[in-house]
Amino acid sequence: MVSMKEIAAICHVSVATVSKALNNHTDISPETRRIIREKADELGYFPNPAARALKTHSTYNIGVLFYDEAHSGLTHEYFSGVLEAVKGTAQMRGYDITFISHFVGGKRMTYAQHATYRNLDGIVIVCAIFEDPEVIGVVRSGIPVVSIDHTFNNCSCIMSDNVKGMRDLVELIHSRGHSQIAFLHGLPSTVTDARLASFYKTCAELKIQVPEDCILECPYHDTERANQLTRELMLRRSKPTCILYPDDITAISGLNILRELQYSVPRDVSVVGYDGIAIGQAFEPRLTTLRQDAETMGSVAANKLIDQIEHPKSTIKEIITVGGNVLEGATLGVHVPG
Amino acid sequence: MVSMKEIAAICHVSVATVSKALNNHTDISPETRRIIREKADELGYFPNPAARALKTHSTYNIGVLFYDEAHSGLTHEYFSGVLEAVKGTAQMRGYDITFISHFVGGKRMTYAQHATYRNLDGIVIVCAIFEDPEVIGVVRSGIPVVSIDHTFNNCSCIMSDNVKGMRDLVELIHSRGHSQIAFLHGLPSTVTDARLASFYKTCAELKIQVPEDCILECPYHDTERANQLTRELMLRRSKPTCILYPDDITAISGLNILRELQYSVPRDVSVVGYDGIAIGQAFEPRLTTLRQDAETMGSVAANKLIDQIEHPKSTIKEIITVGGNVLEGATLGVHVPG
DNA sequence: AGAATTAGCGAAAACGTTTTAGGGGAGAAG
DNA sequence: CTTCTCCCCTAAAACGTTTTCGCTAATTCT
Numbered sequence: 174m175v176s177m178k179e180i181a182a183i184c185h186v187s188v189a190t191v192s193k194a195l196n197n198h199t200d201i202s203p204e205t206r207r208i209i210r211e212k213a214d215e216l217g218y219f220p221n222p223a224a225r226a227l228k229t230h231s232t233y234n235i236g237v238l239f240y241d242e243a244h245s246g247l248t249h250e251y252f253s254g255v256l257e258a259v260k261g262t263a264q265m266r267g268y269d270i271t272f273i274s275h276f277v278g279g280k281r282m283t284y285a286q287h288a289t290y291r292n293l294d295g296i297v298i299v300c301a302i303f304e305d306p307e308v309i310g311v312v313r314s315g316i317p318v319v320s321i322d323h324t325f326n327n328c329s330c331i332m333s334d335n336v337k338g339m340r341d342l343v344e345l346i347h348s349r350g351h352s353q354i355a356f357l358h359g360l361p362s363t364v365t366d367a368r369l370a371s372f373y374k375t376c377a378e379l380k381i382q383v384p385e386d387c388i389l390e391c392p393y394h395d396t397e398r399a400n401q402l403t404r405e406l407m408l409r410r411s412k413p414t415c416i417l418y419p420d421d422i423t424a425i426s427g428l429n430i431l432r433e434l435q436y437s438v439p440r441d442v443s444v445v446g447y448d449g450i451a452i453g454q455a456f457e458p459r460l461t462t463l464r465q466d467a468e469t470m471g472s473v474a475a476n477k478l479i480d481q482i483e484h485p486k487s488t489i490k491e492i493i494t495v496g497g498n499v500l501e502g503a504t505l506g507v508h509v510p511g
Numbered sequence: 512m513v514s515m516k517e518i519a520a521i522c523h524v525s526v527a528t529v530s531k532a533l534n535n536h537t538d539i540s541p542e543t544r545r546i547i548r549e550k551a552d553e554l555g556y557f558p559n560p561a562a563r564a565l566k567t568h569s570t571y572n573i574g575v576l577f578y579d580e581a582h583s584g585l586t587h588e589y590f591s592g593v594l595e596a597v598k599g600t601a602q603m604r605g606y607d608i609t610f611i612s613h614f615v616g617g618k619r620m621t622y623a624q625h626a627t628y629r630n631l632d633g634i635v636i637v638c639a640i641f642e643d644p645e646v647i648g649v650v651r652s653g654i655p656v657v658s659i660d661h662t663f664n665n666c667s668c669i670m671s672d673n674v675k676g677m678r679d680l681v682e683l684i685h686s687r688g689h690s691q692i693a694f695l696h697g698l699p700s701t702v703t704d705a706r707l708a709s710f711y712k713t714c715a716e717l718k719i720q721v722p723e724d725c726i727l728e729c730p731y732h733d734t735e736r737a738n739q740l741t742r743e744l745m746l747r748r749s750k751p752t753c754i755l756y757p758d759d760i761t762a763i764s765g766l767n768i769l770r771e772l773q774y775s776v777p778r779d780v781s782v783v784g785y786d787g788i789a790i791g792q793a794f795e796p797r798l799t800t801l802r803q804d805a806e807t808m809g810s811v812a813a814n815k816l817i818d819q820i821e822h823p824k825s826t827i828k829e830i831i832t833v834g835g836n837v838l839e840g841a842t843l844g845v846h847v848p849g
Numbered sequence: 850a851g852a853a854t855t856a857g858c859g860a861a862a863a864c865g866t867t868t869t870a871g872g873g874g875a876g877a878a879g
Numbered sequence: 880c881t882t883c884t885c886c887c888c889t890a891a892a893a894c895g896t897t898t899t900c901g902c903t904a905a906t907t908c909t
């Protein structure tokens with residue numbers, strides 16, 4: 174690896190001058206700056222990140238907090254889509270990404286310790302247990318943080334627009350003649366709460382009756398529970414004409430259970446999901462769902478974080494909502510009353 | 512952050528002594544070593560990785576090469592399962608992981624340059640274009656490398672046992688009475704070639720006729736192509752009684768197309784996938800498939816790599832195959848000839 | 850012309866570690 | 880008593896940057 178010392182020798186200047194030339198300091202003449210930069214490019218010089226980190230505590234490394242207890246985070250298509258976009262955008266801007274964990278050198282440490290240990294320039298919280306004291310610790314650590322789908326105090330947040338998403342879905346369902354909607358929602362969280370509130374509000378606006386026993390809790394991706402609830406719903410005297418699942422995975426599972434039970438989808442009952450994962454659109458009938466724009470979310474998050482790292486003063490902390498699109502497939506049919 | 516200097520001051524020894532005590536050098540008396548270690552633990556000392564990297568060029572950081580042109584790598588359940596396991600195992604052993612890319616500081620560099628730039632201790636090639644000169648460059652760079660599902664010269668490799676996997680599937684299919692099997696295989700690669708060879712070999716052993724026009728190429732995860740081929744197959748005079756897809760995604764897609772075409776699965780035709788992704792097992796009828804053990808693969812890969820990093824002499828380079836399990840679901844039925 | 854300012858550059862310290870070479874002291878051998 | 884070993888430890892250099900301070904020479908001002 175070529176170092177500043179070699180460049181300095183070749184250009185007959187001191188190491189200090191090379192450093193300043195490459196870092197755009199003002200006390201270097203344009204001429205020497207040009208010469209030094211040309212030589213540096215020619216030799217393929219890159220600053221040694223270890224040496225730089227030692228002096229400046231900046232590493233061009235951003236941490237990603239990406240944890241879920243089931244260790245299925247990476248296989249969750251929405252989150253991994255976000256991660257992929259964070260990764261791509263960060264790399265384009267010259268940052269590498271590192272996963273934050275609890276261990277280093279065989280010893281347990283907190284997330285915040287890990288982040289300072291590695292001198293991470295900033296952190297994107299993609300998926301985590303937001304109430305975990307350790308996660309809170311990260312937010313309080315002073316390292317710039319951007320979070321996805323959860324608002325923390327005093328840091329920017331990229332939110333999928335769950336309010337609009339749910340409204341769009343309900344409006345679509347309503348426009349297809351449905352008034353008996355069952356809503357299976359995930360466990361309480363920022364996301365679930367927003368969707369739930371939006372569901373109630375939109376139904377109220379559209380004058381859709383919402384019996385309490387049609388609002389059921391079903392953890393995200395819990396196909397067992399979704400199947401069970403689906404069976405229960407279809408055993409009732411007054412069956413729903415449309416079932417809204419917490420996500421596409423449970424929706425696909427529900428769809429297949431309904432067929433198993435000899436119901437025709439969408440003739441007998443309509444099925445709607447949430448997320449817009451690929452497999453849901455890959456076969457017929459395509460799933461009606463709301464596609465969350467994971468790419469935009471991840472990319473906006475990375476850009477926001479890096480702005481904050483590079484211009485801490487002039488970057489305002491804000492909540493940015495990213496909208497999704499309704500994908501209408503044949504699992505949602507027209508309901509003819511009576 | 513507490514440094515060696517502070518520990519040295521407290522223990523009334525020199526910084527060099529602290530370093531040697533913590534690194535198990537022999538020229539430190541057991542007594543002083545004990546004292547120093549106790550103090551270090553008490554103060555929560557961790558060596559500064561930047562300073563250490565500057566001197567030793569080792570970072571306790573391993574790189575992951577994880578690229579695919581469609582930027583869907585992270586959303587590929589098998590690969591992301593492997594990645595998750597690599598990440599978990601590496602972290603347990605004190606290593607962080609970093610994605611290797613083409614960019615740093617806005618400039619393009621090769622994978623190998625990136626890896627040396629960041630002083631990565633080793634690299635796991637999880638998913639990449641193995642013929643890419645840049646990837647070859649990584650293997651040749653001298654940095655320890657372990658690859659998944661592709662054998663490179665002079666480096667360890669973790670292979671999913673595609674030969675056994677395919678044999679198990681074909682034997683199962685045969686035992687259910689099928690003799691007209693259509694095999695949709697992926698684009699040529701180490702993996703595809705192994706499966707294809709195993710398919711032919713097993714069919715020969717079981718005396719299953721394999722007409723050439725029943726062996727069709729269908730890129731992995733290409734549901735469009737899978738659907739098209741499925742339609743074509745079912746228009747033939749002599750239809751297959753079982754279709755073997757390149758992966759679960761295309762299998763699920765094919766399954767639904769078949770239903771769309773009013774075929775009953777498995778009564779009219781059986782469907783078999785490969786991979787064992789979660790969604791395939793989450794609804795009825797469950798997909799018959801071969802579950803690849805992504806967790807074991809990733810974890811073995813990480814352990815092998817770290818062994819190689821820490822004991823370069825005594826770690827032998829080898830090809831380790833990891834077997835999978837047949838998952839038999841109701842998409843494979845018994846075929847009654849005639 | 851002399852004084853004051855400024856532009857351009859370099860010397861050296863510092864970041865926190867590892868490692869080499871060597872030194873002091875105690876005990877053993879002569 | 881001197882010399883040789885050996886044990887335990889330290890001083891100092893080195894890794895590759897960044898940054899502070901100061902210096903020289905050139906330019907501007909009085």
